[in-house]
Amino acid sequence: MSHHIVEVKGLSHVYPDGTHALRDVSFRITHGESVALIGANGAGKSTLLLHLNGYLVPTQGEVRVGDLPVTRTTLNEIRRSVGMVFQNPDDQLFMPTVFDDVAFGPLNLGLPPEEAERRVAQALEQVDALPLRGKPPYRLSAGEKKRVAIAAVLAMSPDILVMDEPTDGLDPFARRTLIGLLKEFRHTRIITSHDLDMVLELCQRAIVLHEGRVMADGPVLDIFRDEALLAACRLEPPLSMQGCPVCGGQGR
Amino acid sequence: MHMADALLSPAVGAGMWAVSAGAIAWCSRKVRDGQDERQVPLMGVMGAFVFAAQMINFAIPGTGSSGHIGGGLLLALLLGPHAAFLVIASVLVVQALFFADGGLLALGCNMFNMGIIPAFLAYPLIYRPLAGRQPTRARLSIAATATAVVAAQLGALGVVLQTTASGISELPFAAFAGVMLPIHLPIGVAEGVFTAAVVSFISKANPGFTATINPAPASSIRHSRLVPVVLVSALIIAGLCSRYASALPDGLDWSIRHIAGAAEPAAPGSGPHAFFAKLQEKIAPMPDYSAAGASSSVAGIVGAIATMLAVVLCGAILRRPWGKR
Amino acid sequence: MAGIDAVITDLHALEGLALEDSPLQRLDPRAKLLTTLLYIVCVVSFGRYELSALAPFAIFPVAMIAGGSLSLLPLLRRIVLLLPFPLMVGIFNPLIDREIMVQLGPLAISGGWISLASIFLRSLLTLGAALVLVSVTGFPAICAALERFRVPRVFVVQLLFLHRYLYVLAEEGGRMARAREFRSFGNRGMGIRPTTALLGTLLFRTWDRAGRIHHAMLCRGFRGEFPVRRTFRFGLRELLFTAGWSVLFLMLRMGNLSRIVGGLIMEVVR
Numbered sequence: 001m002s003h004h005i006v007e008v009k010g011l012s013h014v015y016p017d018g019t020h021a022l023r024d025v026s027f028r029i030t031h032g033e034s035v036a037l038i039g040a041n042g043a044g045k046s047t048l049l050l051h052l053n054g055y056l057v058p059t060q061g062e063v064r065v066g067d068l069p070v071t072r073t074t075l076n077e078i079r080r081s082v083g084m085v086f087q088n089p090d091d092q093l094f095m096p097t098v099f100d101d102v103a104f105g106p107l108n109l110g111l112p113p114e115e116a117e118r119r120v121a122q123a124l125e126q127v128d129a130l131p132l133r134g135k136p137p138y139r140l141s142a143g144e145k146k147r148v149a150i151a152a153v154l155a156m157s158p159d160i161l162v163m164d165e166p167t168d169g170l171d172p173f174a175r176r177t178l179i180g181l182l183k184e185f186r187h188t189r190i191i192t193s194h195d196l197d198m199v200l201e202l203c204q205r206a207i208v209l210h211e212g213r214v215m216a217d218g219p220v221l222d223i224f225r226d227e228a229l230l231a232a233c234r235l236e237p238p239l240s241m242q243g244c245p246v247c248g249g250q251g252r
Numbered sequence: 253m254h255m256a257d258a259l260l261s262p263a264v265g266a267g268m269w270a271v272s273a274g275a276i277a278w279c280s281r282k283v284r285d286g287q288d289e290r291q292v293p294l295m296g297v298m299g300a301f302v303f304a305a306q307m308i309n310f311a312i313p314g315t316g317s318s319g320h321i322g323g324g325l326l327l328a329l330l331l332g333p334h335a336a337f338l339v340i341a342s343v344l345v346v347q348a349l350f351f352a353d354g355g356l357l358a359l360g361c362n363m364f365n366m367g368i369i370p371a372f373l374a375y376p377l378i379y380r381p382l383a384g385r386q387p388t389r390a391r392l393s394i395a396a397t398a399t400a401v402v403a404a405q406l407g408a409l410g411v412v413l414q415t416t417a418s419g420i421s422e423l424p425f426a427a428f429a430g431v432m433l434p435i436h437l438p439i440g441v442a443e444g445v446f447t448a449a450v451v452s453f454i455s456k457a458n459p460g461f462t463a464t465i466n467p468a469p470a471s472s473i474r475h476s477r478l479v480p481v482v483l484v485s486a487l488i489i490a491g492l493c494s495r496y497a498s499a500l501p502d503g504l505d506w507s508i509r510h511i512a513g514a515a516e517p518a519a520p521g522s523g524p525h526a527f528f529a530k531l532q533e534k535i536a537p538m539p540d541y542s543a544a545g546a547s548s549s550v551a552g553i554v555g556a557i558a559t560m561l562a563v564v565l566c567g568a569i570l571r572r573p574w575g576k577r
Numbered sequence: 578m579a580g581i582d583a584v585i586t587d588l589h590a591l592e593g594l595a596l597e598d599s600p601l602q603r604l605d606p607r608a609k610l611l612t613t614l615l616y617i618v619c620v621v622s623f624g625r626y627e628l629s630a631l632a633p634f635a636i637f638p639v640a641m642i643a644g645g646s647l648s649l650l651p652l653l654r655r656i657v658l659l660l661p662f663p664l665m666v667g668i669f670n671p672l673i674d675r676e677i678m679v680q681l682g683p684l685a686i687s688g689g690w691i692s693l694a695s696i697f698l699r700s701l702l703t704l705g706a707a708l709v710l711v712s713v714t715g716f717p718a719i720c721a722a723l724e725r726f727r728v729p730r731v732f733v734v735q736l737l738f739l740h741r742y743l744y745v746l747a748e749e750g751g752r753m754a755r756a757r758e759f760r761s762f763g764n765r766g767m768g769i770r771p772t773t774a775l776l777g778t779l780l781f782r783t784w785d786r787a788g789r790i791h792h793a794m795l796c797r798g799f800r801g802e803f804p805v806r807r808t809f810r811f812g813l814r815e816l817l818f819t820a821g822w823s824v825l826f827l828m829l830r831m832g833n834l835s836r837i838v839g840g841l842i843m844e845v846v847r
């Protein structure tokens with residue numbers, strides 16, 4: 001079970017052009033938690049996620065997943081247990097059909113074709129996308145693309161799901177479907193977003209990033225009630241917690 | 253300009269196919285052995301980039317019309333010749349299949365004219381020596397323009413040679429070349445100027461960028477490797493051309509006569525040409541429309557119309573079973 | 578390649594057809610690819626004055642269009658857009674070759690006109706066959722067939738990636754071009770500097786995208802080997818399809834069906 005733990009210690013990252021994207025970030029996420037990483041544009045959320053499966057190498061500090069430090073030698077292990085859903089599904093769905101795309105991971109894991117096929121069907125079923133299996137990705141709607149991208153990750157049976165802005169670019173219905181879907185998952189989940197209403201529904205804990213630093217880390221409701229903190233980090237409380245402009249109700 | 257199936261004889265088409273297929277195999281091995289797996293998605297999206305770049309038009313000064321870059325030279329500068337050739341070849345495959353630009357048989361010719369020539373002739377032989385290791389902006393522009401002009405001229409020459417060697421078009425070599433080469437001069441210049449400008453732009457906007465790209469600089473195209481490829485291709489082309497030049501009563505030798513004022517070269521009575529001529533006789537037992545057989549020609553035309561009608565009718569009948577679309 | 582916008586629309590239409598389900602679409606792509614190649618070789622192998630013998634060859638694309646329930650319009654539009662080059666070259670034939678070949682009553686037709694007509698017909702047939710091939714097969718399936726024909730994996734993967742990102746990037750390029758057009762007046766804004774900036778920006782974005790895709794591949798265990806699915810089967814149906822068409826093509830190539838039919842008609846008329 002210790003697989004599902006993510007620990008970040010003193011992590012800093014400087015891009016080659018000199019941008020300090022992360023400064024001394026530390027936190028620990030334990031099994032089954034659902035954590036939101038929130039912050040304004042450019043706060044460093046995506047950069048942080050890219051460290052969780054070893055795509056970026058820390059300038060300073062350390063990332064551990066389960067019992068393993070994220071290093072060159074552990075990458076294969078790490079990438080199997082950390083499933084990453086990209087912000088733009090077009091970057092993630094690169095194979096000619098939905099089926100091929102979802103099968104890409106299992107086949108790379110060396111599973112025999114029948115087993116891979118079984119996993120693909122199961123993963124597509126889970127996101128309610130089985131009928132799409134024969135379609136090419138460019139013929140999917142944004143919501144369908146997102147769900148297929150999630151299936152592609154699920155097919156590798158990860159322990160931890162990492163999602164960058166999952167509701168980005170979705171219409172209200174697709175967003176609602178997706179949230180319903182994500183609620184079902186029992187994985188450890190790390191979600192970045194500025195869709196704070198979604199965060200409110202899906203996460204118990206939030207980590208606030210601002211200019212590469214952790215500004216707060218605690219229960220979602222506590223953080224969303226701290227308007228001063230949110231304003232300092234260029235955020236706003238979710239709409240469902242703001243007073244209703246029409247009826248004057250007080251929200252949560 | 254894309255070479256077209258309709259202007260091509262099977263022998264020329266097959267010959268060019270062989271050369272281009274060889275180049276694909278060779279470059280694929282090079283790229284695979286390069287062991288840079290980042291290349292896989294990079295080459296793919298760069299191919300798509302070529303299509304996207306062709307949507308961005310520029311105004312051609314003084315003409316009121318607009319053009320777009322072809323992208324071959326840019327690919328060679330950014331990816332190195334081997335990867336660039338594969339990308340260009342893949343773009344041509346898509347164009348042949350979807351856009352029907354040229355057609356499938358002409359694909360070999362087009363890969364040669366627009367892929368092999370820029371990547372393996374113009375780039376190493378002109379761009380590399382002219383640009384040197386760390387080209388200044390002016391030097392880059394000159395080198396790129398010269399390269400693009402030469403590549404475009406050679407490519408156009410390729411189209412002309414392949415067309416005349418095939419002998420489907422009556423257009424004599426000299427006349428055709430006289431039209432095609434001048435048309436491709438401004439095309440080459442624009443390509444070179446824009447390629448240089450884009451490269452300057454990216455190296456100014458992101459100085460680290462150009463240093464990390466093109467993992468295979470000049471040293472990797474060793475001339476020992478290049479020479480055989482070029483030689484073999486040249487031999488094949490020359491062989492095809494000469495065979496067809498002697499096989500055709502007009503076409504190539506019209507221009508030969510025109511230029512040299514010499515008598516028609518005598519058709520050899522033996523060797524491969526004779527063999528092919530015989531073969532041609534065998535597989536085409538009734539040369540169509542001999543001037544004498546006027547009645548048979550009429551029969552041909554009546555028959556052609558009748559079969560066409562029958563074919564369309566068949567289509568209409570066949571169409572029923574599967575839906576109305 | 579003018580009007581990429583229109584091309585992209587047609588592409589969508591063409592490719593959509595390959596997703597439909599008919600016996601023809603289900604056929605192993607190798608059978609269709611081989612047959613189409615043989616067809617094209619047969620068509621272009623005729624002499625330059627051949628016209629009547631080419632006519633019966635129309636049966637193949639017509640049968641495929643009918644059998645695959647393809648819609649004719651996008652196909653024809655694509656072909657018509659592409660005819661100009663061969664015709665431009667062929668248009669000189671009547672000027673150069675004026676020897677009279679056919680006398681139809683008062684109408685004398687020179688060899689040049691016949692060879693021009695032949696070029697026209699060849700274009701229709703070969704371009705039509707290529708487009709029909711994609712429409713009933715789909716590009717990825719053609720790539721899979723190529724892989725089975727031992728085309729290097731690197732190149733097959735290249736084709737698949739190119740095809741996958743064709744629409745994505747063409748849309749991106751199109752959006753950028755439109756955004757600029759809205760803000761340029763006359764030819765101002767269409768010159769070398771803004772064009773370069775646009776192309777450079779597009780290039781950067783493309784490069785970044787390649788990085789992200791590469792990352793996505795790594796995330797799912799990519800280690801240099803690219804799985805290409807092979808679920809096709811070259812069975813009896815494929816054999817019959819390929820052999821049947823091949824025999825027909827060869828027969829049409831050897832004998833002139835039009836001439837025979839025409840002769841019969843003339844006999845009857847007399």
Ligand SMILES: Nc1ncnc2c1ncn2[C@@H]1O[C@H](COP(=O)(O)OP(=O)(O)O)[C@@H](O)[C@H]1O
Pocket residue numbers: 015016017019020021039040041042043044045046047048
């Ligand atoms: N590849 C890169 N090179 C240089 N700077 C980058 C790169 N990617 C992101 N940055 C910079 O790092 C900071 C954090 O970016 P990012 O992690 O993408 O933020 P977020 O996802 O929170 O919007 C920003 O200032 C951004 O401009």
Ligand SMILES: [Mg+2]
Pocket residue numbers: 045046047164
């Ligand atoms: Mg981000």
